[in-house]
Amino acid sequence: MSISSLGVGSGLALDDLVKQLLEAERKPKSDRLNAREEKIEAEISGLGAIKSKLSEFKDAIKALKEDKDINGREPTIKHPNEDVEVFTADASSSATRGSYKIAVTEMASGSRIETADAAFASTSDSVLSAGSGSLTFKVGATGDTFSVNVTAGMTLSELRTAINDNADNFGVSANIIDTGTAAGGAKLVFTSEVTGAGNDLEIVNDNNLAELNKVSTTDSAETATYLTPVKAATNAKATIDGIAVESATNKFDNTIANVSFTAKEKSPMEADGVTPIASTLEIGYDKEGLEEKIRSLVENYNGVISEIKKLTKYGASELEDDGILAGDSLIRGMQGGLGSIMSSNVSASSLGGLFTIGVELNKDGELEIGTTNYGVGTGEDRLEDALEDNFDEIAKLFTDENEGIAVRLYDYIEQYTSSSGLISTREKAAKQDQDRVYDDRERLEVRMISYEQMLRDRYLGLDQTIAKMNQTGSALFAMLG
Known part of the structure; x- marks a missing residue:
């Protein structure tokens, strides 16, 4: 008999009964799994938030870790x-x-070459009346060179375009100036971007065609002289x-x-x-740059401490929830270690510690550039004085390879955030616990399927028995009239 027909024979709500028994069996186990999963997900989220803040802090530390980053x-x-x-x-x-x-x-500046007066009457004059040749543009020993083919009938305007559009052009511009006079005519002007004394533009008449001498500086043997720069490279x-x-x-x-x-x-x-x-x-x-790095260190350290406090706090009352990592010894221990490094003495620097450059740990365990005057000026005063008078000592305070605060902080955080670090290890363990919850949930569902089948088999027999009794009763009533 199908699941949907359970109770049809007896008229009893056996299907509902089975569902209620299943829910009664499943709920406490499912609730425990949900609670475990929620706790694990919260832990993973909290650990991820801490790692994110630590990464930002590590970037700020890195800017102070190397001497070259400070002493720029x-x-x-x-x-x-x-x-x-x-x-x-x-x-x-x-x-x-x-x-x-x-x-x-x-x-x-680069060199400048002009064609002679009246060499061309207009931009439509032909550069070459017959045959074909080429012009090579080069600059001394620089290795810069490109060539332009010149064909019969090519006009002055077309030659200009061929030069300017050449894919290998290294910085030669060709322009035409129309003087408006017969004596001057249209002048083709070559300008080179290659600067430096001796780096004058050369234009080689590769085929020694007489007509191309008008737009060349020399012949193929580079012995003749035609055009000369009107302005030499300087x-x-x-x-x-x-x-x-x-x-x-x-x-x-x-x-x-x-x-x-x-x-x-x-x-x-x-x-x-x-x-x-x-x-x-x-x-x-770079005093401004170093001051910015120090202020970034303070800001990012406080970001880490603030995140730790939020995640590890205990609720002040029953109405206030605990943090998702409340009382976590790993995170609390890390907080203590960071504070210890920040308040430590650096004998390699005459400044001694962060207090001398105006950076202080306040009562909340956060850093600040203080405004209180302890007889040696406010934190802002001390920072300004240190940047002005003790730049090299600030570098030692952060970068000394044995005692430097930035060096020690960076190495300390690496113990937690590296792929094999303490937080990463905790994350991996939490994800393994999460996988076990998934497995337990699957096993629960398999058991519930088996349990449901057992219940249905049991109540199916009851349903059939009552159905037969009902049939027998109906038959007796019929016989008795």
Whole structure:
């Protein structure tokens, strides 16, 4: 008999009875599994939240862990006119601190070549009347080169387009200037972007066609001279503390050791129109950058502590829930370890500890750059003084390989967050527990299917017995009339 027909013979609600018995059997076991699963999921979520905050904190620590990240040099430039940027500058961490007076007297430029007056009457004049050849554009020993094919009937305008659109063009621009006079005609102008003295553009008449001499500087043997640059390529020129310097480009690399500066325009002149007004370049420590790193350390540390407090707290009353990792010894122990490192003494630095640079642990176990004056200035005062007077000692405070606070913090957090770390291990164990709950739930469902079948078999017999009794009763009543 099918499940849907249970109770039909007897008229009893046996199907409902079976469902009630099944629910009574399943519910306590299912509730226990749900409670276990909810607890495990909460633990995994809590551990993930802690790891996320620790990762953010580790990034802030990493910015303070290496000496090169702290001792970077910051170029500061003061130009004579705030509206004019004469040059920009960069410095490596090994640059020496110093101040320099720099004036840009010449910008680097490329060469310029023009066709002769009246060589062409208009842009539609043919460059080559018959045959075909090619022009090769090159710049000295730089290796820059490309060629343009010239065919019979190609106009001056078409040659310009062929040059400008060449896929290998290394920075040659061709333009046409129509002088509007018969004496001048249309002039093809070549401009090279390759700068530096001696880097003049050459245009080689590869096939020595006489007509192409009008747009060439030399023949295939590079012995003849046709067009010559009307403007030669030049170096950029500057003075550094009165010393003249030059560069083939507008970038002066290591002219000052481990410092580069890039000329943007010529320096303005004194009233005499002859003497350039120098800009001041100062190479010093990146105080603003280090201060930002220290404040980021404080902010991210407090983010970790705040997350730990939220997850491990006990409710103040029955109306307030405990944190999902309430009283967790692993997380509480980690919090204690972080606080211990933050409050430790670093003998390698004359500053001693974070308090000297204004960073303090408050009563809530969080960091702050304090506003209270303990007779040595507020935290803000101490931080400012340390950045101004003890930059190297701040570096030692964080980066000393044995005692540095950032070094120790980074290694300590790695013990928890690495793939084999303590938190990661806890996460793996929790996920294994979660898998066991899934397995237990499957086993429960298998048992419930078996239990349901047993109940239905049992009540099916009762249903059939009562059905037969009902049939017998009906037959007796019929016989008795």
